[in-house]
Amino acid sequence: MARATSDVAVEVRGVGKRFGNLQVLADIDFSVATGTTVCILGPSGSGKSTLLRCINFLVRPDDGEVYLHGERVGMKNGTWMTERELCRYRVRMGMVFQHFNLWPHLTVLENVIEAPVHVLGRPRADTIEKARTLLDKVGLAEKQDVYPHTLSGGQKQRVAIARALATNPDVLLFDEPTSSLDPEIIGEVLSVMEGLSSEGMTMIVVTHEMSFAREAADSVIFMDAGRIVETAPPEAFFTRPATRRAQQFLQRYVR
Amino acid sequence: MNRDFLVVFAHYDQYLNGLWNTLWLSAATLVLASITGCILAALMLARPRAVRLPARWFVDAMRCVPFLLFAYLVYYGLPELSLQLDSWACGLLALVVYHTAYMAEIVRGAWTNLSREQIEAGRAFGFAGFPLFGRIILPQLFFASVPVIGNQSIYILKDTAFLMIITVPELTFAASAVQSTYFVPFASFVVAMLLYWLVTLGVEASVKRVEAAAEMRRG
Numbered sequence: 418m419a420r421a422t423s424d425v426a427v428e429v430r431g432v433g434k435r436f437g438n439l440q441v442l443a444d445i446d447f448s449v450a451t452g453t454t455v456c457i458l459g460p461s462g463s464g465k466s467t468l469l470r471c472i473n474f475l476v477r478p479d480d481g482e483v484y485l486h487g488e489r490v491g492m493k494n495g496t497w498m499t500e501r502e503l504c505r506y507r508v509r510m511g512m513v514f515q516h517f518n519l520w521p522h523l524t525v526l527e528n529v530i531e532a533p534v535h536v537l538g539r540p541r542a543d544t545i546e547k548a549r550t551l552l553d554k555v556g557l558a559e560k561q562d563v564y565p566h567t568l569s570g571g572q573k574q575r576v577a578i579a580r581a582l583a584t585n586p587d588v589l590l591f592d593e594p595t596s597s598l599d600p601e602i603i604g605e606v607l608s609v610m611e612g613l614s615s616e617g618m619t620m621i622v623v624t625h626e627m628s629f630a631r632e633a634a635d636s637v638i639f640m641d642a643g644r645i646v647e648t649a650p651p652e653a654f655f656t657r658p659a660t661r662r663a664q665q666f667l668q669r670y671v672r
Numbered sequence: 673m674n675r676d677f678l679v680v681f682a683h684y685d686q687y688l689n690g691l692w693n694t695l696w697l698s699a700a701t702l703v704l705a706s707i708t709g710c711i712l713a714a715l716m717l718a719r720p721r722a723v724r725l726p727a728r729w730f731v732d733a734m735r736c737v738p739f740l741l742f743a744y745l746v747y748y749g750l751p752e753l754s755l756q757l758d759s760w761a762c763g764l765l766a767l768v769v770y771h772t773a774y775m776a777e778i779v780r781g782a783w784t785n786l787s788r789e790q791i792e793a794g795r796a797f798g799f800a801g802f803p804l805f806g807r808i809i810l811p812q813l814f815f816a817s818v819p820v821i822g823n824q825s826i827y828i829l830k831d832t833a834f835l836m837i838i839t840v841p842e843l844t845f846a847a848s849a850v851q852s853t854y855f856v857p858f859a860s861f862v863v864a865m866l867l868y869w870l871v872t873l874g875v876e877a878s879v880k881r882v883e884a885a886a887e888m889r890r891g
Binding site for chain 1: 787789790792793794795796797798799800801803807808811812815888889890
């Protein structure tokens with residue numbers, strides 16, 4: 418019982434967002450099953466990043482509802498949650514940013530243990546142990562004591578992924594994780610992400626990497642002008658896109 | 673002339689006592705004004721105009737006032753408002769209030785330049801309110817403004833000298849007392865200057881060390 422809700426990690430229902438007069442998101446509906454990877458594709462300015470931020474309420478949606486494992490995010494007994502209450506949900510959704518956003522005043526290891534120790538209150542020694550394992554997994558065990566500014570972009574993003582995993586999140590949110598990387602190091606980040614995806618991590622990935630979406634996604638969401646235009650399994654989406662808009666987009670992006 | 677210096681050295685205890693008072697007044701001012709400066713900076717960056725504007729006015733007004741005049745106002749003016757404080761309390765109060773304005777401006781500048789993305793990352797990982805400020809924002813503000821804070825500490829150190837006019841027995845007061853008792857102005861003031869200079873060197877050396885640490889921790 419309650420199987421149906423627990424199998425859905427994230428559910429987004431009718432989400433909309435306006436910035437002033439600009440409708441950046443409208444009628445967004447989708448759900449992400451536990452253990453699956455959903456890629457959100459679409460041209461720049463189509464609202465993908467805002468949508469990701471509406472899921473963990475870094476941006477508060479104007480309409481609609483978001484659920485994490487069946488629990489309503491952002492709203493409690495009909496009123497908005499405070500930032501403090503929201504934190505309990507946000508920490509269950511690890512986030513990876515386009516510009517890494519590592520904390521420059523902390524070493525690599527400190528970046529990874531910061532939230533588990535100081536938000537979740539986990540014991541420091543155990544967390545360090547776990548953080549080392551995660552850094553090892555992203556291939557940066559030997560960098561644990563350096564400060565982020567000494568790392569390359571690809572290394573920073575791999576640390577950022579380790580940081581996002583350190584809280585044992587229910588879902589990972591990726592906001593264009595390779596868009597600010599040099600082409601030759603995009604691969605090292607994508608291979609870490611592919612590994613996570615195949616291990617059954619639940620992931621929502623905003624990306625322009627069509628090959629990643631094709632390989633790793635269980636489902637592709639195509640957005641344009643703040644709306645979902647098409648939702649399909651990757652094979653279907655890339656070989657026979659149903660809408661004219663998706664066809665145009667793919668012609669531009671897939672060579 | 674040499675005899676003058678001997679007179680001064682014979683009263684080294686007065687100098688040391690004055691130096692000690694100068695040091696703790698400066699340190700206490702630095703710490704307290706940093707705390708109140710952070711709060712004031714937060715008010716200056718607050719959204720509501722009713723909060724932001726008065727904070728801005730206070731900082732601008734305070735930075736236009738000579739410290740000596742402000743110390744006079746606190747020492748001689750507050751009793752008229754039936755607030756009786758001793759010279760120590762008046763001196764410290766004047767220093768802290770005055771330098772709060774400068775600290776607030778320093779912190780506000782660093783805060784505006786702080787990357788909003790790292791703060792967003794803090795929120796995304798479950799930090800909010802005071803933990804967000806204390807663990808994510810404050811350390812970055814500190815490392816970004818170390819050189820300016822070091823400068824400001826030297827201004828604080830020198831402003832403590834004005835407190836002699838409200839009878840706080842700090843270093844300048846001690847030098848002045850020795851010279852007026854024994855009529856050795858040159859020797860007594862030169863020794864005081866050397867002591868200020870030594871303290872400043874100490875401040876600069878520690879700023880340099882912290883600056884090296886800050887260099888590694890900048891984005």
